[in-house]
Amino acid sequence: MTEIYLCNQNELEEYQTRGFDIELGGDKTLDFFLLKQDGEVRAYLNFCPHLGIPLNWQPDQFMSLEGTHIQCSTHGALxxxxxxYCFSGPCRGESLTPLNIKVSATGDVYLISSS
Structure with a gap:
């Protein structure tokens, strides 16, 4: 397993997202985003389970206008x-793919990659 440094959690604003596109070797890249909610950082693939396309409409923009949910920019799934978990839209009942991350004692955020 490999740990890939992403950022420090203090660089992430509460209820904001930040996208990443990381080369994992060869032609393989990983397109994902981080979300900070109530001090906890989560990572999800930037991949809509309905259409298989990126969720964001602009860089780092994955949230609904209200800032309360992750939203697919193409068809509005929430x-x-x-x-x-998708609770509204054409992919209702499906979920985004979470990624393994680690936050160190100093707040550094790492992606845990098996490749």
Missing amino acids: FQLEDG
Whole structure:
């Protein structure tokens, strides 16, 4: 397993998202985003389970206008922040794919990659 440094959690604002596109070797890249909610950082693949396309409409923009849910910019599906579960839209009942991350004692955020 490999730990890839992403940022410090203090660089993330509460209820804001930040996108990443990381090369994992060869031609393989990983497109995902971090979300900070109530001091906890989560990571999800930037992949809509309905259409298989990126969720964001602009860089780092994954949240609904109200800032309360993750939203797919293409068809408006809404996902819970806590677990990526889709509760509204054409992919209702499906979920975003979570990624493994680690936050160190100093607040550094690392992606845990098996490749």
